[in-house]
Amino acid sequence: MKPGVLVISHGSREAEWVRLVEEAVAAAAAQAEVFWLTGLAGVGGQTGDGRTPSVGSRPPVTGCEPGIGVQTGDGRTPSVDSRPPVTGSEPGIGVQTGDGRTPSAGSQPPVSGSEPSIGGQTSNDRRLPVVSSFLEIVEGRLIQDGLDRLEAEGVTELYVLPLFVSSGSTHVDDIAQAFGLPPVSPARAGELEPLRCGGMRVHFGQPIDDDADIAELLLANIRELSEAPERERLLLVAHGSREAGFFARWRGGMTRLAERMRQGGGFAGADTAMLLPDQAACKLRALQRKRPGQNVIVVPLFLSVGYFTRTVIPSRLSGLQYRYNGRAMLPSPYISQWMGGQIAAWLENRDPNRIE
Incomplete structure (x- = not known):
């Protein structure tokens, strides 16, 4: 089973937002790949900043094809429906941003072609593809575009990480329903078309909440x-x-x-x-x-x-007394640290030998 990661955030017409997300995801991908490579070598067990990832709240990874299903981080089990196969471009290798760029060498561990194989894998097979995508607006970078890219990379086991503030976001619910998960509220149907996941098993992660x-x-x-x-x-x-x-x-x-x-x-x-x-x-x-x-x-x-x-x-708050500087969460290394930790925790818990 080849793992891969799809980070999904809200869309924006502002190029600055896209750039901030790209930089944060690239840094998180580099952190997660260190964990992935050292874990394969039998050295892992920690996130890139030395913390041991939490594993107690991680449910089993399931998928999004008929008879496999998808499960979210909060334990919701979806209805199962048929999904047509996805075709994509030629597979690339390594940690990539959503538009196919590879983060600078200084932000990710080197993986040379001469490295010994681990568990029968070549060094290229060992790379962890991480792709960022957007809910809307950013043409060529939408969720289905990211899924297509990851399938083309040969990913068979997918971790979907919603880069959103709260599990109460209706956007997160829309995305989850598009992957086949049931709605948070029966009174609210999702606003997205069903996504095509190819043959990938999918684990749907959780947004920030109170991290x-x-x-x-x-x-x-x-x-x-x-x-x-x-x-x-x-x-x-x-x-x-x-x-x-x-x-x-x-x-x-x-x-x-x-x-x-x-x-x-x-x-x-x-x-x-x-x-x-x-x-x-x-x-x-x-x-x-x-x-x-x-x-x-x-x-x-x-x-x-x-x-x-x-x-x-x-x-x-006009007319009231308070202190405020308007600072948002990005840019900040803490966001990359959070994403890298979530990915590392998933990698720690996945069962690469599981056969559906």
């Missing part, structure tokens, strides 16, 4: 705003959702992330607010009324700087 690496990232983002954390409160603000089932997922992940930040930064408290429904101003007013002696630092939970961080959040 410890991201808590560290956000603490670093607001460090300049904090003067006396014991007299300050955090207000995490994210997109959110009004829809049944999705609101609770947003709230749960945000609440856990806020608590990680409170503990990690030594803050007096941490609260959350969504833009949908419109909670931000109401939550901030309530905090200032109940805790008049505490300053509030507003923390945006967005992957990229843009309309929501520059315009929506400041306009919703």
Whole structure:
């Protein structure tokens, strides 16, 4: 079984967003490939930063062809339907960005053709293909394009990693349903056409939610705003959702992330607010009324700087006192570290000898 990884993020017309995602995925791919190659050599067991990946929450890897099925990281089992075969371009080798570029040599481990084979594999067979794709807008780089590329690379076992803030995102649900998984809410059908997975077995991963690496990232983002954390409160603000089932997922992940930040930064408290429904101003007013002696630092939970961080959040909080710098999650090495850790944990748990 040849493993491969497809990282999926939201689309954008801004070239800067595409560049930021490409750079983060390339760095994560290099980190994951170090783990993959050393693991094959019997040396592995750690992510690129020396941490041992968590394995307890990883369900068995299944697939997306009839009779195989797909399973998501939260344990949902899909309905099974027929999928036509996928054809692709000539296979390339190695860690690649979605447009076929290979990350610079300085960001990935060298793999020479003279290396001894491991387990009967040549050095080329041992490379771990990692491709980034986008939900929409970016022509030639959509999800099906990424699947086609990975199938052409010979991938038979696929890890799909959604680069999104929350498992409450309806976009994540749309993607999961396109892979054949059931909806989060029976009342909401997915907005994407079914994807063609070829013969690949697929494991659907989980978005960020309350990951410890991201808590560290956000603490670093607001460090300049904090003067006396014991007299300050955090207000995490994210997109959110009004829809049944999705609101609770947003709230749960945000609440856990806020608590990680409170503990990690030594803050007096941490609260959350969504833009949908419109909670931000109401939550901030309530905090200032109940805790008049505490300053509030507003923390945006967005992957990229843009309309929501520059315009929506400041306009919703207009006239209120708070500290805010509008910094988003990218660019940051923590995002690559999170992705690399997720990929490494999947590689640690996959059973390469399993036969469907």
